[in-house]
Amino acid sequence: MKFATKLSILFTVFFLAAGCVSQRGVGTGGGTSSQDNDNSNATGISGNAEDREGQMMLESSEAIRAPKQKVGLLIAAKDYPTHTHYGTTKFNNFTKEYPYDWQLSKTLFSSFEQAIEKNSRFSVVDISSRAKDPNSLDFVKRESGSWRLNHELIPLRKALLEDNITYVIVVKEAPTVAIKECGTYGCSDHVSEGFGLFTRSFLGTDHYIASASFDVSIERLDEPEELLALPELSKYQDDTVKNTRLEAFTAPENFDELTEQELAPIKSAIVNYFDDLAKETAKYFSTK
Numbered sequence: 001m002k003f004a005t006k007l008s009i010l011f012t013v014f015f016l017a018a019g020c021v022s023q024r025g026v027g028t029g030g031g032t033s034s035q036d037n038d039n040s041n042a043t044g045i046s047g048n049a050e051d052r053e054g055q056m057m058l059e060s061s062e063a064i065r066a067p068k069q070k071v072g073l074l075i076a077a078k079d080y081p082t083h084t085h086y087g088t089t090k091f092n093n094f095t096k097e098y099p100y101d102w103q104l105s106k107t108l109f110s111s112f113e114q115a116i117e118k119n120s121r122f123s124v125v126d127i128s129s130r131a132k133d134p135n136s137l138d139f140v141k142r143e144s145g146s147w148r149l150n151h152e153l154i155p156l157r158k159a160l161l162e163d164n165i166t167y168v169i170v171v172k173e174a175p176t177v178a179i180k181e182c183g184t185y186g187c188s189d190h191v192s193e194g195f196g197l198f199t200r201s202f203l204g205t206d207h208y209i210a211s212a213s214f215d216v217s218i219e220r221l222d223e224p225e226e227l228l229a230l231p232e233l234s235k236y237q238d239d240t241v242k243n244t245r246l247e248a249f250t251a252p253e254n255f256d257e258l259t260e261q262e263l264a265p266i267k268s269a270i271v272n273y274f275d276d277l278a279k280e281t282a283k284y285f286s287t288k
Helices: 002-029 034-065 104-119 151-162 260-285
Strands: 070-076 082-086 094-097 123-126 140-143 146-149 165-173 176-183 186-192 196-202 205-211 214-220 243-245
Touching: 070 104, 082 186, 104 123, 104 260, 146 151, 151 165, 165 260, 176 196, 176 205, 176 243, 186 196, 196 260, 205 260
Parallel strands: 070 123, 070 165, 082 196
Antiparallel strands: 082 094, 140 146, 165 214, 176 186, 196 205, 205 243
């Protein structure tokens, strides 16, 4: 009896031991324990974080290496506005400059700078100190129906490109056709001699025109391209757009001596022309 009892106890101990070994094998050999899964997941998260951090560092270093592209800007205009008048006969014509400092160059530079830097990746820099003659600052020319680089300006073009200036905007004062009048014997152009007020009087009727008498060019330096030849910008080259007739302009008390306040609507209309051009130019740069 005692022998049978001892044998029974021995078998019980054997089976219990076998069960523990089996459970321990499932937990370690199969890799299916919750602890191992947790460790595996933790390792995966750590790896992904390291990958993301490495990618961010790579992108950051590339951004540092890639210099910001620039737009060179030159505004060439005199300090004071001009009043150009065409009367009934040529003996009534005159051109007069008023001593009112509109600070137009500063205003126009700020307009382009704010519009471009706010809406694109380009920064705007003043290149006036690098241009000896603004009137000859044409980096591209139209020849045989296509745009070509101006070889005379290759040294300056190369120097600007080395400074990451890939586009150049030049605004320089120039005569524009304020009014074209046609009659029995053909048409005649009445020219505004400078930015400011243009007036036309004929048999007691006066017309007042805000004249943005400027020649504007926006040229690409790495390729021969004039942006103002593009459909979305070409209208700003039209003299009828540069010269805006003000139907509601109040006639001055002294036609030969307008006050600065009387000329204020003229200045506003000229600035509006350039604000619109700056916005459209910035819209183009936003795609580059």
